[in-house]
Amino acid sequence: MTERAPAGGWRTAVVREVAHPTPRSVVLRLEVPDRVDHLPGQHYVIRLTADDGYRAQRSYSLASPPSDPLLEFWIERLDDGEVSTFLADGVEPGDELDVRGPIGGWFVWDGAGPACGVAGGSGAVPLVSMLRHARDVGRTDLLRLAVSARTLADLPYPDELAAAGALFAVTREPHGERPAGRLTAAELTPLLVPDAPVYVCGSAAFAEGASDLLMAAGVPAERVRVERFGPSG
Amino acid sequence: MATRGFVGRRPAQRDPRLPPGQYDTGDDWPVLTAEVTPRLDPDRWTLTVDGLVGNEHTWSWADLHALPQSEYRGDIHCVTTWSKLDTRFGGVSVDLLLEAVEPKPEAAFVLATSTTGYTTNLPLAEITDGKAWIVWTHEGRPLPREHGGPVRLLVPRLYFWKSAKWVTRLTLMEHDKQGFWERNGYHDLGDPWLEQRYQGD
Numbered sequence: 001m002t003e004r005a006p007a008g009g010w011r012t013a014v015v016r017e018v019a020h021p022t023p024r025s026v027v028l029r030l031e032v033p034d035r036v037d038h039l040p041g042q043h044y045v046i047r048l049t050a051d052d053g054y055r056a057q058r059s060y061s062l063a064s065p066p067s068d069p070l071l072e073f074w075i076e077r078l079d080d081g082e083v084s085t086f087l088a089d090g091v092e093p094g095d096e097l098d099v100r101g102p103i104g105g106w107f108v109w110d111g112a113g114p115a116c117g118v119a120g121g122s123g124a125v126p127l128v129s130m131l132r133h134a135r136d137v138g139r140t141d142l143l144r145l146a147v148s149a150r151t152l153a154d155l156p157y158p159d160e161l162a163a164a165g166a167l168f169a170v171t172r173e174p175h176g177e178r179p180a181g182r183l184t185a186a187e188l189t190p191l192l193v194p195d196a197p198v199y200v201c202g203s204a205a206f207a208e209g210a211s212d213l214l215m216a217a218g219v220p221a222e223r224v225r226v227e228r229f230g231p232s233g
Numbered sequence: 234m235a236t237r238g239f240v241g242r243r244p245a246q247r248d249p250r251l252p253p254g255q256y257d258t259g260d261d262w263p264v265l266t267a268e269v270t271p272r273l274d275p276d277r278w279t280l281t282v283d284g285l286v287g288n289e290h291t292w293s294w295a296d297l298h299a300l301p302q303s304e305y306r307g308d309i310h311c312v313t314t315w316s317k318l319d320t321r322f323g324g325v326s327v328d329l330l331l332e333a334v335e336p337k338p339e340a341a342f343v344l345a346t347s348t349t350g351y352t353t354n355l356p357l358a359e360i361t362d363g364k365a366w367i368v369w370t371h372e373g374r375p376l377p378r379e380h381g382g383p384v385r386l387l388v389p390r391l392y393f394w395k396s397a398k399w400v401t402r403l404t405l406m407e408h409d410k411q412g413f414w415e416r417n418g419y420h421d422l423g424d425p426w427l428e429q430r431y432q433g434d
C-alpha cells in the first residue's frame with residue numbers, strides 16, 4: 001500500500017480553461033500555485049463559498065498527469081448536483097476556486113508496473129490520468145483499460161481512450177461491431193495480467209458488478225482497488 | 234474566499250443536526266469502500282478483542298446475539314459530505330465487550346480490523362460509554378452487504394470511515410497506530426462537528 005503525505009491545506013486555484021465536451025459535462029483546467037505533485041488516480045476537493053459563508057464541497061478525480069502544468073478535471077453535470085451544476089454553468093476563465101489535494105494513496109498508479117483499469121462512466125477520469133502518465137513515461141504497454149457507459153456520450157475522453165486501445169462496453173447502443181450490452185468476464189479476461197493490480201472506478205453499482213466479474217475471472221480480492229462514486233452531486 | 238456567483242441550494246433553515254459542510258442525503262445511503270465487497274458467512278465470522286486486555290476474548294455470531302441487544306437511533310456522517318439523519322441500527326454495545334476483556338489501564342487507543350484487512354484507528358474513549366456498537370441490523374432489517382453486512386462497527390459520533398465494515402478484531406493499544414484511510418491522509422480522530430476530514434484539520 002502506497003503511503004502519501006497529507007495534502008496540506010486549502011489553496012486558491014485560478015480557472016484557466018473551461019470546455020464543455022458534451023452538454024452534461026465540463027472540463028476545468030486550473031492553475032494552482034505551489035501545488036503538491038499528484039499521482040495518477042488521486043483526487044482533489046473543490047469548495048464553493050457563498051457571500052454569507054455557506055459552503056459546499058465535492059471530490060473530483062484528476063484527469064491530468066503529474067507533468068501537466070495545470071490540473072484538469074472532467075466533471076459530470078448532475079441535474080440535482082449543487083456543486084457540479086455551478087461548476088458546469090457558472091465558472092469562467094479567471095475565476096478563483098478553493099481546492100485541496102491531492103488526496104488518496106490507495107487508488108493510485110505510479111507507472112512502474114503493469115495494471116488494468118476498469119471504469120464505468122465518469123469513473124474513467126482517473127484512468128485517463130493514468131493513461132496520460134503512461135504516455136509521458138513511454139510505457140503505454142503497461143496499462144490495459146476497459147470502460148463502460150450507457151452511451152458513448154456518457155464517457156469522458158472517448159477519443160483519447162479509443163486511441164489508446166481501451167475496450168469499450170456500451171450498454172444501450174451498439175459500438176462498432178459490438179452489440180449493446182454490459183461488460184462480460186470474457187471481455188475482461190484478456191486484459192488481466194497475473195499479479196498486477198486492477199483499478200475499478202465508477203458508481204457503487206458498477207463497482208459491485210465489475211468486482212463480481214473480476215472474482216469470476218479468478219482475480220484475488222486483494223489485487224482489486226476500488227473507487228466508488230456516490231450520488232454526491 | 235467567496236466564489237463568484239455561487240449562491241448554493243441551501244434550505245431556508247439549515248437542519249441543526251447537520252455538521253458543517255455536510256448535506257442531508259435523505260433516503261439514499263451512498264457506499265464508500267475501497268475494496269471488493271466480501272461475502273461473509275456469519276457462521277464462520279468471529280469478533281476478537283485483544284491487545285492490552287486482561288482477558289482476550291473471541292465471540293461467534295451466536296455468542297454476540299446471546300448478549301443483551303441495544304440500538305442506536307440518530308445521525309451518521311460520511312467524510313464525502315453526506316449525512317443520513319434519524320436512522321436506526323441494532324446490535325450490541327461495545328461497552329459489553331470491553332467489560333468482558335478488562336482493558337488494561339494503559340490502553341488508550343484501538344485499531345479496528347475488518348475481514349478484508351481494512352483498518353481504522355480510534356481513541357479508546359471514543360468507543361466507550363455508549364458511543365459505539367457492533368451492529369447487524371439497519372432499520373430493523375439485516376445490514377446490507379455493501380454497507381458492511383452481516384456485521385460492522387458503528388461509531389456514529391465520528392466520520393463513518395471509522396465505523397469499520399465487516400469488523401473482526403478490536404485491538405487495544407497504548408499508542409495510536411494509523412489505519413487504512415488515516416495513512417492515506419485522513420484524520421486520526423475524524424470529528425464531523427470539528428470538520429476533521431484530513432490530517433492537519
